[in-house]
Amino acid sequence: MQLTGDRFTSEAAAFGNDLATLPNFPAEIRAPAGTLPGVSSFQLHFADDDILTPGDRPDVLVAMNPAALKANIGDVPQGGTLLVNTDEFVKRNLGKVGYDANPLEDGSLDAYQLLPVAMATLTQGALADTGLSKKDAERCKNMFALGLLSWMYGRPTEGTERFLREKFARKPDIAEANVLAFRAGWNYGETTEAFATTYEVAPAKFPPGEYRQITGNAALSYGIVAAGQCAQLPVFLGSYPITPASDILHELSKHKNFNVITMQAEDEIAGVGAALGAAYGGALGVTTTSGPGIALKAETIGLAVMQELPLLVIDVQRGGPSTGLPTKTEQADLLQALHGRNGESPVPVLAPLSPGDCFDVVIDAVRIALRYRTPVLVLSDGALANGSEPWLIPDVDELPDLRVTFATEPNATDGSGEHWPYVRDESLAREWAIPGTPGLQHRIGGLEKADGKGSISYDPDNHDRMVRLRQAKIDGVEVPGLEVEDPGGHADVLVLGWGSTYGPIGAACRAIRKRGQSIAQAHLRHLNPFPANLGEVLARYGTVIVPEMNLGQLSLLLRARYLVDVVSYTKVAGTPFMESELVDVFSEHLGTTLAEAA
Amino acid sequence: MQLTGDRFTSEAAAFGNDLATLPNFPAEIRAPAGTLPGVSSFQLHFADDDILTPGDRPDVLVAMNPAALKANIGDVPQGGTLLVNTDEFVKRNLGKVGYDANPLEDGSLDAYQLLPVAMATLTQGALADTGLSKKDAERCKNMFALGLLSWMYGRPTEGTERFLREKFARKPDIAEANVLAFRAGWNYGETTEAFATTYEVAPAKFPPGEYRQITGNAALSYGIVAAGQCAQLPVFLGSYPITPASDILHELSKHKNFNVITMQAEDEIAGVGAALGAAYGGALGVTTTSGPGIALKAETIGLAVMQELPLLVIDVQRGGPSTGLPTKTEQADLLQALHGRNGESPVPVLAPLSPGDCFDVVIDAVRIALRYRTPVLVLSDGALANGSEPWLIPDVDELPDLRVTFATEPNATDGSGEHWPYVRDESLAREWAIPGTPGLQHRIGGLEKADGKGSISYDPDNHDRMVRLRQAKIDGVEVPGLEVEDPGGHADVLVLGWGSTYGPIGAACRAIRKRGQSIAQAHLRHLNPFPANLGEVLARYGTVIVPEMNLGQLSLLLRARYLVDVVSYTKVAGTPFMESELVDVFSEHLGTTLAEAA
Amino acid sequence: MTTVDLELGLKPKDFKSDQEVRWCPGCGDYVVLNAMQSFLPSLGLKRENIVFISGIGCSSRFPYYMNTYGMHSIHGRAPAIATGLAVTRPDLSVWVVTGDGDALSIGGNHLIHALRRNVNLKILLFNNRIYGLTKGQYSPTSETGKLTKSTPMGSLDHPFNPLSLAIGAEATFVARTLDNDRAQLTSILTAAAQHRGSALVEIYQNCPIFNDGAFDVLKEPGEKEQRLIPVEHGQPIRFGPDREHAVLRNDRGGLEIGPYDENRVVVHDATTDDPAYAFALSRLSTQDLAHTVTGVYRNVDRPTYDDQARAQVSAATDAKPADLRSLLRGRDTWTVG
């Protein structure tokens, strides 16, 4: 860690240095190159190569003016971050480089994480009291940019400050100005909840096909749009902004042409409430938030469990508890997702394993929600949300058919010709009889309902039956079997993960295999219900290591369910695992195995 | 069950019958006599004996007028339910039997669960359209009372209705009027959330001392008052009414003379928020609710976890999920209490095992909250809340000393003379430095805090450390060891319960022992952290049966923690376990054991 | 909304569900239920196109008794849930039923936001100035000093005037009536149904069990004439046994009650754009019911949230086809293999 810090500091210094002398040079800063799988260091490079392979592109482009943007945007993968100094994006400058419209406003940068910041203004503001000339002050804006990046990538600041003071030792006012600008950039990041992360999964080999770069939040958003299309349902998103989930609201609000309505509600409770109301009316109801928002939505999710209505709930996890570390990643909402409601209130829970996987997981979550008439929780996290990866663009024709059948005929089993809302099909799902359907008028609510008929029931046996029916319905949700990657087929150690740890775990496993040792990897995308073969998979391995960015939440579930003494490895630092760290952890257990085998 | 139902119906009918002919007879209805330990049937008797031993008193007195109340109140144990027809409590009637003031209003019935209902008015209202004479209509008010009791004790209604129709076969209008009144009483119970339950634990032998009858809600309330006194702190209750917790708010609001402030807040979130604000200021902050309210309070409890402030949170569990069965009991909020918040957010959780135990558990919960500066959850339930038992009145002088030491001196470890809010003592608790203390000005909040100093910190290592420190603090809470009742000392089967199942489990174990078989019983009052010896206790027994009124929530925790294949027996019917039912369940496992031993 | 079809020939009884009505005998909720069932046929809507969404409380049991679609939701959240339904389903007539605790205590925020958004919702607020379902705690409309189970020494909070609050929250339609005034209730329901946008109708409702007679002074002959101030659009506001009192403008920019004076009397105009007028009217009603203004205070037009939300979808759809393929591809792709 210290080493990384030092390198970053010196690199950063180099950057500051060069930029100070070359103020119009388009700086490109990138976290580790895409092809280095899973490296989560914090190197900072100049982009000195012109042609970048898709897997070797800068993650962040700092464009101090339109020219810099124009010249370099082609190198930035979609989903990459553009930190842009808006002050220079005035008509004259735009015209000079041939921009007809302002690219920051015309939507042409929609595919990127655009961070437009008035860097010059902010820097001048920060230096207003220093007595520096406007020109000198303006020069410091690169340090502002560096400060902001340092914040985003969680870099310590002392080194840079020391460096600046040393470098400008003979011009202390300039040194202080640079430090001030640097800090202003850093503070801007913290106060406005700027989020950045680097998520890198590069599979050993890309299968053939057409690719693009995508972030997790974009993939979630596209997944929602696509699910609505596949289900031929209008989409209604009820949401309240919260880091790092807000971008899903932003993204979806751009796609109203897909029959998507987005509503920024007065709070999280209203957001999920409105989504449930829309679901009741036959729309695909969706709500998106982060951990604290899930806590607030709990009561309404419980109502949806009782009413057995489809609802998609997305939790982009961040550091907790409480407000915690809003711009950092974590996986500590798993147990909240499963248990964070009063009463026995089961819901399916899914988690994507990479930015691109967010798309598939949402589609699968919607399948479950619609098929079983249940709220479904999807647990993404900050690393996936803002991280990006090359994504094999799905073939629209191959997307699943998610169309639903609304009830049209009364279904009372007593021949009364009434509609009974709690009659179930073979999957235990009740019918979705939406208002406006003649003859099916009925009432639902949060009180316990009589099995079948659905009127209020306080009958003890009925309650016991309904509690078990709701549980059985969720336990019976069909989910794909767990696939294990165990190339040689003779590994004794299985690493089982879930969520965004897929990248670093995969990288660590590959590194170990490269060393000639065997290790198996499996990654859970379905946390509730578990894949049917999970118990059997666990039983196959002598050691099961479960790395998590929490204090062992999946471990708890596995131990309880399968009575397997899994090894829990945890880190709750707001940062993804590092490949090297995992290699060390895994090796400890491999060591024993090898020794034993020998 | 069916049998019980039949008996109840016929008893009920007898009651209706007699009352119809003896309208001024004070009806006393009671659930099983207190000395029949743990019986949870639903018999309905006339109180035909005049002198009742403390353990053999009616649980419910239906007083149709002041005379009936006066004559019989002496028989009703404190905490018993008084169903009173308020219509007759007019000056003249009161005077006639020597009441100076209306006992329904002067507080003299504070020790009872008073259910004042304008039965005559309501009955007349219900029969307004029948054309019955006022007098005839009035006569039906006993059926109203019976209807209400049927609702409260969850009795099926068809039998009574059939009986009434048969009995008055020759006067169909009277029959219908009685049915109408009966239903009106029933509906009244449902619409106004009338709660009743019978909780009976009679220990084998009462230790000597002075006793009174007490309900769980009263014991919780007294526990809160006593804890405030023992801590010499003002008590602040922020609460929002919800069945079955409202009575704690009602009870506490009567005891302002103990420096107790009660605030009926605008919602659950405000209730816990205000309690947290009061705790920040140095009061004993308390909030009381039921399951749906806990869901709403989750975010604020998480803030209290982060701020490490003492806070008492009481959840009187009811049937769920969602609104569920508001007047029925259940134990399905255990996992919500533990996990229902975003991030790693550990809190101690306690559960009383009987109405009287509510007092001790609250005191212990307050001890933990104050000692460790943490929110603490207490899980009561509907059966405890409204059930009552003889209670050995605690000796005030023996109550623990809960006094706290507020910080008075700056504590910065760097000699700066500042106050650092996150410096910890040997129990890992931080100091409680309340506003108004000179020189200790500091700021706390929901963002992650730097270890020690307490300023906002985004440092990864610090976050990991703080997450683990918070967890270690709660894991390190000192709780008494688990005691096992295993009279012979050679049982192979252990029954481990928690909460209000103590009564029926104990009764079932005693019944089994009476049959000459061995069985061990232990009951967890601390659900987090577990008693240190729990693992060792579990390991001692061949079979561990865990009966719960949920789908196996404690079982899940035990399995995960100790990898013990406990036998989970569950019922989620809104009603307590029955002794006979548990005897059957336990016997199954004993059978095997005996056979094996043989 | 669906086109009005008066030929449906529905009768009040067609709007009764098969559920036994379970309020206490004498509860004011019955009257409102009956009035609603009698009124609905006049709307000319099919039963399946009407939805009642309630929170929790005695009054919130309303939907169970209506043979329409209905949802008994959770405490305080009905306006939020109904908003999602109204926004996505313009063909439905969406009604919210709520109580003084449900709407103004736990649900206060959703209520004021629904009103400012002007969502097409008709919100019926059953105000009995008490929590009925939980058996008698004071509510945000209870008079100060009220003795209840939770306030044995008297409540301390100054109550909301629900209509003042609603007008302060930018409501476009607010009205008040009494459970026993079937004619006024029906006419207000009609006006509310016709209003495009949110309509808040406060109904003073007697709870004979926990707050009996709370509104008796507004119902007793001899008393009520002195206290009730019914307003009718276009009519001078006069009241009293001999219509001798009137609402007059005062010189502090407000309204006051005084002896009828042809020159100073206020002619009620519910369409007054400036809400200061309806607000001033709302302040004539006092905690102690010395005076209570009933009728439609305010009824003005403003674009609704839901109409506009749908219009944005239409505009977007017209402007750009829903081409999923192109959305997923984005602008910058490359090919492997």
Added chain:
Amino acid sequence: MTTVDLELGLKPKDFKSDQEVRWCPGCGDYVVLNAMQSFLPSLGLKRENIVFISGIGCSSRFPYYMNTYGMHSIHGRAPAIATGLAVTRPDLSVWVVTGDGDALSIGGNHLIHALRRNVNLKILLFNNRIYGLTKGQYSPTSETGKLTKSTPMGSLDHPFNPLSLAIGAEATFVARTLDNDRAQLTSILTAAAQHRGSALVEIYQNCPIFNDGAFDVLKEPGEKEQRLIPVEHGQPIRFGPDREHAVLRNDRGGLEIGPYDENRVVVHDATTDDPAYAFALSRLSTQDLAHTVTGVYRNVDRPTYDDQARAQVSAATDAKPADLRSLLRGRDTWTVG
């Protein structure tokens, strides 16, 4: 509150904490922070007796920068948390710092209830008409049609006028000012501190990053004179470069703006009991800032929730000793053994 001790000799800098202030350069929050730090010494309170409680938002970072006690709580809940503190600690001066999203979106319900209860809280609402912390979504005070990240086709909701809402919620003290008007801000803070009960102070605050210049028209010479309507208790309400405009009573029971007319001009009386007056005043401010009334609109006395809650405790304590033994024994006991 503790007695005022002007001899403390505290200086503005004594109220600065050691934390680096992290708002964006040019943020209006700085100005308010400075004004507060300059103003506090005049209150004569010891630093330890002052508490700032905030929610979440840029503005809610305020407590970190004050060398007093402080709590940065969770989104929207500061008024509730502060209520618990104020009720139990009469010796403290409790200030709430909140934003337009924090106070009016997620926290709307707690705000209106705190106001109707009249808890001793001074609530500073930093209104930048945007969500700053979450980087630029529209807020409940944003003008209709606003283009933001979450509303690329324009926002649809009609905004709240925070002061209308507060007055509708029975507030006893409401005021508005601008971040750049240090003198008015200071005088309003003084009045708010002196008011016993809840005081809501709305501060228009520029967010140079996500809503820059939102209030420029109220600051630009030439413009501002035509738009700003400052009110002073006891003074006729006049404005304009030559004080040629005035606030006049209109004949619909409201107020309007017109040419100054000695006979019709309204003399501002913040103590007017009828909130209809302050409400009418609040309606003169429009979404587009064509006119904005600043100053203390309303400042009336009403018993506070916290004073009364403590009075009940005192009364109960006087009436009945705190005898725990007798409480636990109750009335009916028996002895075993």
